[in-house]
Amino acid sequence: MKVRIRRFDGQKAWWQDYEVDAKPSDTVLDILNRIREKHDHTLAFRQSCQMGSCGSCGMVINGLPALACQTRISELKTESIRLEPLYNYKVIKDLVVDLTDFVNKHRSVKPWMIRKNPQELEEAPMEFKVTPDQNLTFVQFDYCIMCGLCLAACPTVAIDPLFLGPQALAQAYRYIADPRDEGFEERIEILDDSHGVWRCHFAGACSYVCPKGVDPAKAIQYLKKEVLKYRLLHKKKASVKPAELIQKPPPANAPKPPPFDFKIEGGE
Amino acid sequence: METLDYDVAIVGTGLAGLRTAIEVLRRDKGRLGLRVAVISKLYLMRSHSVSAEGGTSAVLYPEEGDSFELMAWDTIKGSDFLADQDAVWRFVHIATQEIRLIERWGVPWNRRADGRIEQRWFGGLSFPRATYAQDKTGFFEMRALYDTLLKYENWDRFDENFVTSIVIENNEFKGFTAIDLKTGNFRYFRAKAGVIATGGAGQLYRITSMAASSTGDGYGLAYNAGLPLKDMEFVQFHPTGLVPRGILITEAARGEGAYLINKDGERFMKKYAPSKMELAPRDIVSRAIMKEIMEGRGIYDDNSGLYHVWLDMRHLGKEKIEERLPFIREIGLKYLGIDIVDQPLPIRPTVHYNMGGIHVDIDGKVLNANGSPVKGLWAAGEAACVSIHGSNRLGSNGTNECLVYGYIVGNDVYNYIEKERPALPNPSQNILLAEEDRIFGKILGKESGGEDVYQIKDELKDTMEKYVHVYRTGSDLEKAVIKIKELKERYKYIKLSDKSRIFNYNLEHALELGFMLDIAEVIARGALLRTESRGAHARLDYPNRDDANWLKHTIALKGAEGPLFSYIPVKITMWKPVARVY
Numbered sequence: 015m016k017v018r019i020r021r022f023d024g025q026k027a028w029w030q031d032y033e034v035d036a037k038p039s040d041t042v043l044d045i046l047n048r049i050r051e052k053h054d055h056t057l058a059f060r061q062s063c064q065m066g067s068c069g070s071c072g073m074v075i076n077g078l079p080a081l082a083c084q085t086r087i088s089e090l091k092t093e094s095i096r097l098e099p100l101y102n103y104k105v106i107k108d109l110v111v112d113l114t115d116f117v118n119k120h121r122s123v124k125p126w127m128i129r130k131n132p133q134e135l136e137e138a139p140m141e142f143k144v145t146p147d148q149n150l151t152f153v154q155f156d157y158c159i160m161c162g163l164c165l166a167a168c169p170t171v172a173i174d175p176l177f178l179g180p181q182a183l184a185q186a187y188r189y190i191a192d193p194r195d196e197g198f199e200e201r202i203e204i205l206d207d208s209h210g211v212w213r214c215h216f217a218g219a220c221s222y223v224c225p226k227g228v229d230p231a232k233a234i235q236y237l238k239k240e241v242l243k244y245r246l247l248h249k250k251k252a253s254v255k256p257a258e259l260i261q262k263p264p265p266a267n268a269p270k271p272p273p274f275d276f277k278i279e280g281g282e
Numbered sequence: 283m284e285t286l287d288y289d290v291a292i293v294g295t296g297l298a299g300l301r302t303a304i305e306v307l308r309r310d311k312g313r314l315g316l317r318v319a320v321i322s323k324l325y326l327m328r329s330h331s332v333s334a335e336g337g338t339s340a341v342l343y344p345e346e347g348d349s350f351e352l353m354a355w356d357t358i359k360g361s362d363f364l365a366d367q368d369a370v371w372r373f374v375h376i377a378t379q380e381i382r383l384i385e386r387w388g389v390p391w392n393r394r395a396d397g398r399i400e401q402r403w404f405g406g407l408s409f410p411r412a413t414y415a416q417d418k419t420g421f422f423e424m425r426a427l428y429d430t431l432l433k434y435e436n437w438d439r440f441d442e443n444f445v446t447s448i449v450i451e452n453n454e455f456k457g458f459t460a461i462d463l464k465t466g467n468f469r470y471f472r473a474k475a476g477v478i479a480t481g482g483a484g485q486l487y488r489i490t491s492m493a494a495s496s497t498g499d500g501y502g503l504a505y506n507a508g509l510p511l512k513d514m515e516f517v518q519f520h521p522t523g524l525v526p527r528g529i530l531i532t533e534a535a536r537g538e539g540a541y542l543i544n545k546d547g548e549r550f551m552k553k554y555a556p557s558k559m560e561l562a563p564r565d566i567v568s569r570a571i572m573k574e575i576m577e578g579r580g581i582y583d584d585n586s587g588l589y590h591v592w593l594d595m596r597h598l599g600k601e602k603i604e605e606r607l608p609f610i611r612e613i614g615l616k617y618l619g620i621d622i623v624d625q626p627l628p629i630r631p632t633v634h635y636n637m638g639g640i641h642v643d644i645d646g647k648v649l650n651a652n653g654s655p656v657k658g659l660w661a662a663g664e665a666a667c668v669s670i671h672g673s674n675r676l677g678s679n680g681t682n683e684c685l686v687y688g689y690i691v692g693n694d695v696y697n698y699i700e701k702e703r704p705a706l707p708n709p710s711q712n713i714l715l716a717e718e719d720r721i722f723g724k725i726l727g728k729e730s731g732g733e734d735v736y737q738i739k740d741e742l743k744d745t746m747e748k749y750v751h752v753y754r755t756g757s758d759l760e761k762a763v764i765k766i767k768e769l770k771e772r773y774k775y776i777k778l779s780d781k782s783r784i785f786n787y788n789l790e791h792a793l794e795l796g797f798m799l800d801i802a803e804v805i806a807r808g809a810l811l812r813t814e815s816r817g818a819h820a821r822l823d824y825p826n827r828d829d830a831n832w833l834k835h836t837i838a839l840k841g842a843e844g845p846l847f848s849y850i851p852v853k854i855t856m857w858k859p860v861a862r863v864y
Contacts, residue, residue, distance in 0.1 A: 023784075039526075055736070055778070062329075062493045065333060067332045067418070068493065069328060106464060125429045136383075141385040141386065141398070143396075145397045146393045156390055189388075192388065270352075271352050271355035
């Protein structure tokens with residue numbers, strides 16, 4: 015199989031062609047490893063889990079941002095493969111891009127649990143009460159593996175480097191939609207900005223390329239709705255009702271394992 | 283050489299590393315203003331903890347019938363009585379608070395209708411206590427820890443920094459040396475306290491559920507710093523790895539009711555574990571599958587040339603699969619084009635976990651050759667061996683160990699700095715210069731020699747796969763020892779073809795291979811010496827457990843001609859060993 019890879023060594027960029035043995039069941043990542051191990055030790059690409067959960071191996075495969083480990087060559091239905099580093103990022107070497115901006119944007123939307131009383135997060139004896147249906151309102155947006163494909167596909171990111179982008183915005187919504195979170199007001203100024211939710215014009219490319227079904231485009235539209243309600247209807251919080259902590263139940267007797275052979279000291 | 287000063291330097295950013303970092307910062311709240319360096323050879327959030335699937339055990343609702351005693355008993359029996367019982371006792375208590383803490387930080391645990399946390403069955407458990415978030419439990423735990431870490435200020439991230447050595451002088455930790463992969467620059471992390479949380483070494487084998495990055499760097503770092511490794515011969519084979527690659531198909535599939543079926547359509551586990559069936563512990567199920575295959579009841583896969591058995595989930599129904607095993611369905615579809623709703627999956631044992639690791643005490647302090655702590659150095663998670671898992675870890679006891687030991691080590695590190703107020707160390711410059719020369723002069727700069735890193739790695743994987751597998755024999759292990767010795771000799775003559783500095787993966791892989799060869803030697807030699815069968819170490823020539831001679835931990839130290847072995851007693855504080863029947 016012919017593989018054409020866009021390479022970069024820090025100074026110059028070029029296309030390089032490789033001829034590699036391939037089986038239909040091979041993934042693009044298998045092919046890349048074969049090239050690096052058997053043909054060209056200098057080729058740089060990231061990888062880790064090899065099963066679509068770590069987000070390392072995002073790249074542009076035949077023109078489309080995708081994970082190399084989850085793309086079988088039989089699915090591509092092409093005679094040759096063309097690989098490029100993710101679009102909209104600075105390239106460091108070959109298929110390795112700079113993710114610094116990406117992780118900073120994610121952090122800027124305060125993607126962590128916020129409670130009015132922070133003690134509840136750190137010191138409560140029990141868990142929050144969340145029903146299976148409430149889980150479904152946000153868990154889809156928690157699937158994000160931070161592979162960065164959505165930013166590579168986004169036409170708005172391409173023209174506005176300050177745009178927060180689909181990943182960060184979807185993560186803001188992940189927390190806002192979570193009944194355990196009360197941080198809506200802390201995040202609103204960040205989101206309600208010309209480089210925030212309003213910059214998205216709903217191309218939907220992010221959702222198309224997302225390998226985990228996060229659907230950032232949907233999350234951004236929900237965020238717009240929440241921001242409008244806040245600004246126009248003066249609602250001081252997201253439409254999600256905050257979850258309460260479960261009360262500790264009284265202790266009861268449990269069935270016993272074999273009796274101790276030794277006298278023991280108590281635990282923690 | 284660039285020197286970076288920190289109070290605490292943490293290497294490895296899976297669950298154990300992130301949890302440790304958070305605990306130090308959370309305890310501190312700016313009081314001492316401790317600064318933490320979080321170092322990973324990957325990008326943060328890429329560590330292999332994200333691939334943990336099925337569940338995290340803890341006693342959550344004792345009023346319903348579970349208890350700390352029962353969880354401790356399950357863990358110790360599962361370990362084939364090689365676990366240190368005092369450590370298990372402490373571990374089962376802290377696991378409960380950790381499950382609830384990370385819930386409040388955002389983990390979307392599956393829930394019951396009343397809003398409390400749902401739990402399910404896992405292998406070797408006497409009560410359904412595997413707490414889970416779909417079949418992406420480790421992933422969601424990582425998300426919650428990573429996100430929570432982001433809210434703290436007093437730490438710096440060092441993505442894609444490969445640690446090459448631990449600096450220790452006079453039994454005192456003095457920092458880590460590293461290569462910044464992005465620039466190729468040599469770095470010295472000078473720190474008062476160090477934590478190793480680098481995970482396991484599945485990449486020694488060809489068929490493994492572990493990531494390409496799971497090369498056992500922490501084991502290699504400790505071993506080469508003259509520190510002992512413990513119980514390394516116990517390598518866990520997860521029974522259900524997807525053929526051909528060995529991608530993990532979670533034990534939760536069997537927890538939810540999946541069957542294991544041989545060529546004749548028989549649920550063969552009835553022969554090996556009549557009461558627990560498919561939910562026997564992993565060592566027992568892996569041996570059963572290999573036995574079926576060895577006795578001709580496996581199915582041959584044309585594409586890979588491997589034999590396998592079937593994992594059948596069809597009777598669970600689409601609804602249950604979508605709610606509780608969506609990732610397994612995705613894996614089947616993406617890698618084999620098989621929908622588990624309609625078809626069984628071809629599976630065989632896959633290397634999954636290292637029970638052994640860096641020899642630590644009950645607080646996670648790294649111990650030296652004399653069994654006393656190295657000042658200022660800790661290890662946590664799979665990189666460490668306390669030992670909680672003995673010779674066989676129970677499924678759903680891996681992620682909780684990372685959380686519990688992240689908590690314990692984070693606190694112990696904090697207490698140490700608060701009490702002792704150590705100064706920044708000043709190592710002799712010669713150590714640092716020698717390490718820089720080893721990497722950039724002796725390995726990267728070498729122009730002679732014709733050995734290839736990837737060729738040696740290939741041969742190592744084949745050797746381990748062939749001779750140090752589920753079933754072992756003395757003669758196979760001897761072959762492995764000889765072959766590894768040969769590979770170690772050839773490793774001295776490797777020559778790198780990539781001479782660049784920026785993202786030189788060739789160099790990183792060469793350094794990893796050095797660690798892997800050391801670890802393989804410790805595993806194979808330790809396995810050869812242990813003339814009994816216990817947990818994951820099954821010898822066909824010594825099929826029985828031998829408590830009279832082998833109820834003890836293996837300790838391996840680096841010697842001039844390979845590892846030197848000694849043994850220390852197991853801490854038995856609650857239950858005496860009994861026959862292990864399921």
